[in-house]
Amino acid sequence: MTTLSVRKIVNDCLDKSGRLSIKQDVLGVFGPDNPQTRSLVQQLRLIQTTLFLRLAVVTIRPPGSTLGQYQFLQSDLDAANEVWQRDCGAWIYCVGSVVVVTNLLGTNGVLNQNACPLSVQANPSTEENQLFNLGRNLGADVVGYYINGSTNPTLIGCAAHPAGQRGFWVGFQATKTTETVNVLAHELTHVIGDNPHPANDPDVPDTEQDNLMWPTLTGGPTVAITNLPPDLRAVQCQRVLGDNSIETC
Numbered sequence: 001m002t003t004l005s006v007r008k009i010v011n012d013c014l015d016k017s018g019r020l021s022i023k024q025d026v027l028g029v030f031g032p033d034n035p036q037t038r039s040l041v042q043q044l045r046l047i048q049t050t051l052f053l054r055l056a057v058v059t060i061r062p063p064g065s066t067l068g069q070y071q072f073l074q075s076d077l078d079a080a081n082e083v084w085q086r087d088c089g090a091w092i093y094c095v096g097s098v099v100v101v102t103n104l105l106g107t108n109g110v111l112n113q114n115a116c117p118l119s120v121q122a123n124p125s126t127e128e129n130q131l132f133n134l135g136r137n138l139g140a141d142v143v144g145y146y147i148n149g150s151t152n153p154t155l156i157g158c159a160a161h162p163a164g165q166r167g168f169w170v171g172f173q174a175t176k177t178t179e180t181v182n183v184l185a186h187e188l189t190h191v192i193g194d195n196p197h198p199a200n201d202p203d204v205p206d207t208e209q210d211n212l213m214w215p216t217l218t219g220g221p222t223v224a225i226t227n228l229p230p231d232l233r234a235v236q237c238q239r240v241l242g243d244n245s246i247e248t249c
Contacts, residue, residue, distance in 0.1 A: 006044065013047045013249035014093065015139070028081075030057070030097040031074035051090040051241060051248050053192060056138035057097040059146045060131070062109050068099050070146040072176045080185035082229055083212055088237035090246060092188070096138040104130050109148030111169065116150075116158040119194050124162040132165040141245050142191060143167040144184060157183040159190030166191055166245070179224045186212055189232070192246070193239030203235040212236075 006026065010016045016025050023029045026047075027038050057077075059070045077094055084090050105111055105127060112127040121128060135143040149171045150158065159168040168187035173180045189195050189212055197215040198204040204211060212230035232240075240246070 006040070009044050009047055028077065028092075028094050029074060030077070030094055031069060031071070036078070046085075046091055047093075048249050050085075051246050052093050053090065053142065053188075053243075053245055054093050054095050054140035054247065055188070056095050056135045056140040056143045057146070058135040058143060059097070059099045060105060060109060060134075060148075061099055061101045062105070062107050063101060063103050065101060069097055070172060072173065072181065073097060073146070075176055075181050076170070076184035079181045079229065080188060083182075083185050083232060084189075084240070086229075087232040088240050090237075090241060095140045098135065098138065100134055102134075104134075105147060111147055111150040113150040113152060113155075113158065113160070116152060116155055116160045118159065118190060118196055118200075119161075120163050121160040124160075128160075129162050129165075131169070132162050132167050136165070141166055142188070144188065145169040146172060148172055156180065157187045159187045161191070178228050182212065182225065182228075182230055185230075189213060189236070189240065192243045193236065193241075195232075195236050195239055201236075204233055208233075 007020060010020060010026055020026070022040065026040065027043055057073060061067055077092065081092050084092060111131060112125045114123065114125060131145060132143070144167060147169050149155070156171045157169060161167045168191055170183050170187060195213050197213050198208045198211055199206045209225060210227045210231050212232050213236065214225045
């Protein structure tokens with residue numbers, strides 16, 4: 001497959017033009033790569049034939065920080081793509097990843113958040129409005145934020161967002177575990193399709209502990225998701241695929 005055909009596919013399907021990075025613009029790799037095989041031919045086929053979501057990612061660092069992008073970003077993206085591609089027949093296209101150094105969340109980087117409802121935050125704090133305004137120029141309707149946590153210490157992620165600013169946040173983790181690597185996928189699937197936790201979903205058994213939407217990922221029960229990688233049911237995938245942010249080439 002020639003370079004010209006790669007450029008045409010990426011331009012036609014993903015609206016990417018000009019200078020291209022095969023690693024980022026085509027394969028969607030934005031961090032230290034996981035030890036896995038990535039095929040350019042398979043990725044181009046995926047781009048051409050499979051429904052997808054555009055996702056932008058912003059890492060928030062306080063003034064004076066010398067740290068860059070969240071170290072486990074690529075692992076999180078790959079874990080989300082594994083579940084979505086296997087169960088829903090859709091994939092996640094990271095359009096860009098940026099680091100924003102700001103005092104917006106104070107020196108501790110903790111978000112002032114009064115509650116974490118599913119979907120739209122009825123009364124967002126000033127910090128929430130400011131946070132979810134970042135990254136809106138990267139080319140995606142949905143933006144994920146890596147931050148140091150929120151004023152609710154039980155949360156390690158939250159999908160509540162101000163109206164018209166779809167997104168979610170995920171808390172930094174010092175080490176990667178089989179549970180925390182799925183937080184991005186969990187929060188994203190709250191946003192895309194408004195999928196609730198099993199206990200609040202009439203179409204998913206309350207005891208379905210293998211499910212991606214099991215609430216342990218957001219400060220729920222101490223028992224972790226079982227039989228990893230997690231699953232999504234057909235009804236949950238139908239909600240994902242029916243979301244207005246899902247596209248096709």
